[in-house]
Amino acid sequence: MAARPAMERSAGLLALLQARAGENFALHEEYLNTQLVKVLKTIGYDVHYTKAHGQYLFDEKGNPHLDLLSGFGVFAIGRNHPRVIRYLTDVLYAELPNLVQLDVSLLSGLLAERLITVLPPGMEKIFFCNSGTEAVEAAIKFSRYATGRPKILYCDHAFHGLTYGALSLNGDELFRTGFGPLLPGCQRIPFNDLEALEQALRLRDVAAFIIEPIQGHGVAMPGDTYLPDAARLCTRYGTLLVADEIQTGLGRTGKYFAVEHWGVEPDLVLLAKALSGGFVPVGAVASRRWIFDKVFNRMDRAVVHGSTFAKNNLAMAAGLATLQVLEEENLVARAATLGERLMEELRQFVPEYEFFKEVRGKGMMIGLQFGPPMSLSLKTAWTLLEKANAGLFCQMLTIPLFTRHRILSQVAGHGLPVIKFLPPLIITDEDKRWIVTAFQEVLADCHKVPGSVWDLGRTLAAHAIKAKAGNSA
Numbered sequence: 001m002a003a004r005p006a007m008e009r010s011a012g013l014l015a016l017l018q019a020r021a022g023e024n025f026a027l028h029e030e031y032l033n034t035q036l037v038k039v040l041k042t043i044g045y046d047v048h049y050t051k052a053h054g055q056y057l058f059d060e061k062g063n064p065h066l067d068l069l070s071g072f073g074v075f076a077i078g079r080n081h082p083r084v085i086r087y088l089t090d091v092l093y094a095e096l097p098n099l100v101q102l103d104v105s106l107l108s109g110l111l112a113e114r115l116i117t118v119l120p121p122g123m124e125k126i127f128f129c130n131s132g133t134e135a136v137e138a139a140i141k142f143s144r145y146a147t148g149r150p151k152i153l154y155c156d157h158a159f160h161g162l163t164y165g166a167l168s169l170n171g172d173e174l175f176r177t178g179f180g181p182l183l184p185g186c187q188r189i190p191f192n193d194l195e196a197l198e199q200a201l202r203l204r205d206v207a208a209f210i211i212e213p214i215q216g217h218g219v220a221m222p223g224d225t226y227l228p229d230a231a232r233l234c235t236r237y238g239t240l241l242v243a244d245e246i247q248t249g250l251g252r253t254g255k256y257f258a259v260e261h262w263g264v265e266p267d268l269v270l271l272a273k274a275l276s277g278g279f280v281p282v283g284a285v286a287s288r289r290w291i292f293d294k295v296f297n298r299m300d301r302a303v304v305h306g307s308t309f310a311k312n313n314l315a316m317a318a319g320l321a322t323l324q325v326l327e328e329e330n331l332v333a334r335a336a337t338l339g340e341r342l343m344e345e346l347r348q349f350v351p352e353y354e355f356f357k358e359v360r361g362k363g364m365m366i367g368l369q370f371g372p373p374m375s376l377s378l379k380t381a382w383t384l385l386e387k388a389n390a391g392l393f394c395q396m397l398t399i400p401l402f403t404r405h406r407i408l409s410q411v412a413g414h415g416l417p418v419i420k421f422l423p424p425l426i427i428t429d430e431d432k433r434w435i436v437t438a439f440q441e442v443l444a445d446c447h448k449v450p451g452s453v454w455d456l457g458r459t460l461a462a463h464a465i466k467a468k469a470g471n472s473a
Contacts, residue, residue, distance in 0.1 A: 084325070144207045211243065354447065
């Protein structure tokens with residue numbers, strides 16, 4: 001990219017954005033993640049968004065795109081919610097003292113007080129940080145110190161984050177490969193397997209079992225009794241149960257917290273994403289009092305764990321505004337009812353289309369499972385894609401959902417034939433019809449071999465085979 005003259009000192013941000021509009025992909029290719037730009041251009045996602053409101057992203061022509069990705073769950077209350085903007089503006093204009101460090105802020109106290117009222121029973125203390133992965137790091141430290149034990153258990157296909165401690169609890173080898181050695185004492189067990197959990201707990205050296213109540217990777221659901229039984233096993237063997245509600249928390253599943261569906265009361269609950277209101281990153285660890293008091297047990301240990309920008313005024317205000325919106329707009333109940341109706345309407349296509357196998361999830365966290373069909377021609381086409389790259393079939397569906405129907409969604413994990421919908425909790429009945437109609441049309445097209453969707457499939461397979469050849473060279 002050619003060098004540009006220094007920006008005029010008097011130019012404001014909006015003037016800068018207007019002057020440089022449309023350069024985002026070129027700038028990222030030059031100065032940031034070149035490979036991400038290549039991916040977006042390859043799959044046709046290189047759209048220039050110019051505005052965002054609620055559940056919609058608007059391109060430069062003013063076309064709305066329905067966002068079923070929600071920034072990986074960040075935008076539970078939608079984008080640019082006016083209440084959050086007002087709270088943040090109030091903070092900026094109030095000229096409040098911020099990050100004094102040798103002080104305690106009122107806003108962080110107010111947010112902690114408010115969070116306690118919606119958290120599962122037993123949560124009495126809050127530690128604030130900047131993100132979900134920082135919350136996981138804190139949980140590892142708190143669990144080890146409070147129990148005096150070294151091990152942390154996690155599940156196959158778990159995510160939890162990408163910093164070193166959190167990465168050590170990540171069940172996807174794609175993220176882990178090449179970054180070792182990782183944190184010692186972390187043991188992986190199968191998800192939904194109580195026998196494996198008890199076997200790992202028997203030595204009584206496990207500080208914590210960390211689990212996503214519903215796994216984001218593949219939208220994997222626990223068995224009806226798995227989480228309650230896991231909680232009882234943890235109690236029996238003196239292990240802390242850590243609920244990673246970073247994606248599932250704050251209404252996403254139709255309850256404030258996903259563990260409530262199974263009546264589970266964890267020892268630690270991890271939050272982030274939606275708590276930000278979509279503006280200012282914020283994470284939180286909710287804890288039983290005894291755990292917190294054991295970690296911060298003396299005055300000289302008052303700062304034994306912390307984070308410079310944690311509890312900053314903007315983040316705390318965003319969290320307060322988000323909780324207010326969830327309550328005032330009744331979004332948790334809305335997620336439960338509208339999400340269930342959406343899943344029921346999608347389920348009607350399972351017996352009609354061979355590739356489509358299952359709809360699962362809770363609230364506005366929905367997984368669409370696909371699998372090999374019975375018809376010979378369709379099975380041959382499926383095998384072609386899956387041989388090129390496991391999970392490629394789902395990419396073949398999400399692309400036309402986006403390019404033809406302006407619906408942004410994602411494949412639910414590397415190598416998985418699952419599409420995930422994470423809509424903002426504010427979507428409407430009209431949005432639901434948009435989703436169902438578009439999904440049926442794309443699903444019907446993929447059952448026509450040959451056809452335009454399969455032309456796309458062959459292109460994707462060629463790219464995947466070329467990438468594999470490059471990696472093995």
